[in-house]
Amino acid sequence: MAQFFLYFRTLIIGALGGLVGYLLNFPLGWLVGAMLSTIPCAMAGVRVPTHWGLRSLMIGTIGLMAGAAFTPAVIGRAGEWAFSLAGVAIYCLIITAIGLFICLKVGKLDRATAAFSAAPGGLSEILVLGPSYGADVRSLSLVHGMRLTVILVIVPIVIVWVGTGNGPTQMNRTLDLSLAMPIKDYAILGACLIVGVIGGKKIRLPGSHLTGPLILSAIVHYFGLTHSSPPQLIVVVAQIVIGTSVAQFFNNTTIRQVLGGLVVGGGLTVLNLGVASLFALAFQTWLGIPFAAGLIALVPGGLPEMSLISIALGLDAAFVSLHHLFRVVLVLVFLPILVPLWIPKTEGVALLR
Template sequence: MMGVVRADIGPMVLALAAGAAGAFGAQAVSLPLPWMLGPMCVCTALALLKVPIRGPMPIRPPMIAILGIMLGSGFSPEMLGRASQWAVSLAMLGAYVATVGALAYPYFRRVGGYDRVTAFFAGMPGGLNEMMLVGHAYGGDDRRIVLTHASRILLAVLLIPIFFRLTTDIDMSNRSAFGVSIDEVSLKDYAILATCAVVGVPVAKLLRLPAALLIGPMIISAFVHLMGWSASQPPREIVNLAQWIIGTVIGCRFVGVARAEIFRVLRISVGATAIMLAVCAFFALLLHWLVGMEVDTVVLAYAPGGLAEMSLVALALGTDVAFVATHHMVRIILVVMAAPAFFRLSARWNKGRDRETRRE
């Protein structure tokens, strides 16, 4: 076991070094979110070139927990008065998920050539690990499911910041957008925020919440900030560190997959991501028309990217991080809870229809 761990250290260090180089390079050319997109793009390219890299998975959990704490810090006592305004957009998340699934499923079946199970769980807008595990349990191709979701996240995280960079005057390559410096947070606040991770992770696991490492600390941190026990901002150095690790891990998800399969799934995922983004834009415009919500904020809240990644974009844009993070958390929970149940119902319906067809 120790030999395997030691053998992985070199490829992990190489991936992190490449990711750091990508971050500095992306920052030099003013790419939006350089500390996440730079490592992500460089490590994806190295994976395609079969360079022996490996995602730094052992250090990912604490980074995810730190990010959850930072997302929770976006909540404040003042937002309690605005929470009722979220009711409509949260209620429409179910319609959004259903619409995406209804459009993505036939796309993956007819264009991608996926089998029924794989197409269903690949078309769900969220829950990469959960959809892979449940899809595999029902007989789907778990490798293709996770590769499709990884491609969706890759494309969404790449395209959405670039879109905002081109359509707004916000410089997302400016690290000062991510709050205060690390020496501006008091030791008391650090102790309070660290406690959020220590308490949040086991509580989320006990409650069987999806993405427990992220959602647990986020919920406890949100509670702490809503109660006014801490008002500390996320230090930008820690945000950059989290982006670096997350971007490197995303790029390394393609390691070990045949180049032809990666290009094939990426090609298919371009169409699927375009469908999801179109549905996202439709709901953003609809909510703007119904209740006057800002289109940019709703796009980030409904975007088919990861909770962590889209929340980082929200931080960069200076939009309502609590709004964005809460919607993504609800979306993930909704997908994880509803997708397996709906698949079982549709499977029974298909079996009944097949029996009727055979009788005829």
């Protein structure tokens, strides 16, 4: 019961912060507000735990929404994305190489921690894989947590201001609190969510809590079994839950530790955004892909979070989700192969202080 109260308190703090973010017209205000209200609490030693089962369901809900974008018309264009997917691979190589330099020379991290800090996600997989190769989990949490926080705050603002290059993108400000949707569609999407989350984990899909429901949602939408997406109220709850979960990276951290994480994580964020902007401009110039979609598809801000941003901004969620999934697969395939070649067996682990 006590733990349930803590979960509920975390959600209340996040919801109040999200409401303020929404009222202040922040891009993705519910998500950003939930983060900014719970992170200081975590730093101050206040317990703001996340219910990981609820978070998994909310991430799965984002997967359902992203999967709804995989219509026959979109699938018919998938062949056009081969060059942009190749661009993602080149982008990952560039930012990882430069990121290693930042982590080693600026952050003074050991090789294992530097390698997993510089790698462009997926976030949860990095935090699982890293310690098994000798990386310090607190340093990884701070660096990736800081990078994720800064990206989630900055990217929506950049997209709203800059837009696609043809004028600013407008954030949808309507707030529909109804849960109206046919019972049949609730049943279909609910089955996709539950089977996708459980089945994705069983077969070890990358980012399984999102990709499992996404794949099943894409199938049922492609074949026309449903044309519905989760109601907006559920999406708002998903933003709050995902936003509050970021606070875990800042539990009982000191200002000095956060500043250290900000130096490294901030440096990586500037690198990621700068190089991603150049690639997004190239995508727009040579491939006809809107700048906003290209930027969000490249920036390693987390597969669920960037999918959520693309949905909130009315961008091509199928394009964004596929490119982030490709990035995560690249990292999961090549990082375990390359890191052992990079780390001397006798090297210890350096903490980010």
